[in-house]
Amino acid sequence: MIALRTLISPNRPWIHLIYLGMFFFGWLYLPPTRLEVITGLASMAGFIALYVFAMRRMDWTLYPAAAFTTLLGLLLIPHTLGGGVYFVFAAAMLGRLDWTPRLWTAMALLALTSITAVWIYAPTPLFALAMAGLAAMAAGGSMIAARHERQADQAEETRSRAAREAAEAERQRIARDLHDLLGQTLSTVTLKAEIAERLMSQDGERARTELQAIQTISRQALADMREAVIGLRGRKLGDAMRESVQRLADAGVAAELEGEEDTDDRLSDSASTALAMVTREAVTNIIRHANASRAKLGFFRQDDAVRLMIRDNGRGGADPNGGGLSGLRARLEGLGGALEVGPVNRDEGTLLTARLPDQAESEGQSQ
Template identity: 50%
Template sequence: MIERMRTLLSPNRPWLHLVYLGFFFFAWLYQPPTIEQALVALAAMAGFVALYIFSLRRRDWTVYLGALAAGVLGYAFMPVTIGGAVYLVFAAAMLGWLPHSRLRTAGLVTVALAILSTAWLMQQPLFYVIALLILAAIAAAGAAMGARRQRQEAEGVARQRQASAQAAEAERQRIARDLHDLLGHTLSVVTLKADLASRLFDADPERARSELAEIQSISRTALAEVREAVAGLRDRSLDTAAHEARQHLEAAGLEVSLLLDAEGLTRAQSTALAMVVREAATNILRHAGARHATIRTGRNADGVELAVSDDGRGGARIGEGGLGGLAARIEGLSGRLSVDVAAADTGTLVSVWLPAGEGDSHA
């Protein structure tokens, strides 16, 4: 409500200019009108105010109609009271609120000619006519500046809304990516362990209970991670993610080679690489049918490389979800993610390159 009132009372709005109609009544101080003249003048002013507000809310052809009505009122009242000249000034101001065009220029020229004609038609003094022209020019220029500032305000508000919408969409996508990366991996592991516990329930009850206990632990961890992902607070460690991935892959019967060097990474880089490891491990568990997997990192002067490979059925590619979202995350860190698209049954290689980490915060 306060913001709306501030907008309505802004000097860039045309409504405040109506206070200048008060000049119409100055002549009444030394030449009081009759009752009939006062009633006619007030009725005409009320009609003009209504037309003024209506036309300037629309900012279309009705502004020209309002300017014409103002000119007619000026000519009608100037012989009766010198304050009637304010309507001619208003005619110029109304046209000034319109965008620049030939029609608006023609309208302003017509107002100027109408003011000049009062020197002959109404025998107005030349200095008075010149002063009236100057006032009309100032009113038109002020209205044009106000209209431009109003358009700039509207454009600024539109840009702010667009930026807010883009920020909200970016946050929505971040949450979607994080939830996909977290839940996809976790649910795959839970499904795997639940199947294993089901098969062991009769043959090895103790082992089955152990698997169920791990499912409970993984579920609690996943719940905490989901909350942190929604809040945007989770910093995932590459070292932790790689060891968890190896544990889960080995639990599924794979042989896993882990060659890791996570020193010197920034938190953002470590988090991004951890998400890649988790997504790649999830894809191996779900689709690869592999017997062996390798997770390794290597460093050189230019940056760090991560490779996650398996000897499964292959055919993986970067799509819109999963690896596609991670590719966008890696690109945001000036890196690149690629997937080896070799023929089926030759395995999959997910590789990432990131430039050397900069900054004080390291994983």
């Protein structure tokens, strides 16, 4: 059905082939011989093939195609006035091209040739003027149709590009979420597995506890992965900070919370989730790379912004453009926030600061 609508659209050139019926009007005026019928139908079949070929390419081939069509009209019009319809088609074919000096020249030559031929063989001057006017209308209509067709193609390309960009954005979102959600979880599983292995021969009960913790963490990781894929996240910052303190403690890093406790009261789900992701990524980096013994996680409100600050006393030198942090920076910037990492000097530890607009402050001002 869609293909049929496209085929008969006035912006497409194929519907205009119905005007070939005008060719047979000349036979009504002057009945043809058998040879003229065969010649006329054969030339029409050849023209249709040429017309379809040139209109599908829509390039320089329209020039020789229009010249051949004009020649066909010149050969047929002495035998039938219907041959003048080929001048109309030649004008329509040229009208599909962009208007350039070369096209203006081709149009002028076509007009001079067709008007002269029709004037010579037309029974009345009115018929010649009518044919010239029809050719001019065909050229103008073809030009307008070509412009509409190009606009429709550009709109379709815009829609396709938007769909591709949306798909790519969703792919990147899933990739970021899987990294943010699973990176620290898998690190914890690895750490606890190593602890359980060391305790297996020394303290079986403690080793069993660590193995049970691994099972719990693995189930949570599976749930996190499913949520990341379907986009139904909603992790709370407060929960992430408390869990991170326990994870740091399990890894031998003394950690404490500071700042305000009502972390989620004035945060939207998207903001709370984004800051929770930052917390988990920062803690994962501390456990993996910082070689730290102490860490602090704090949530503060200052002026019209909320700030999440995570610092450690490790080796420092964190890469602010690393894969995980760059993804989190993009997430925060999408919410009107920012992510800063420093100092970057070695042996000075690392301070990570995530900032977002204070939504409660904004709502109070709007009221």
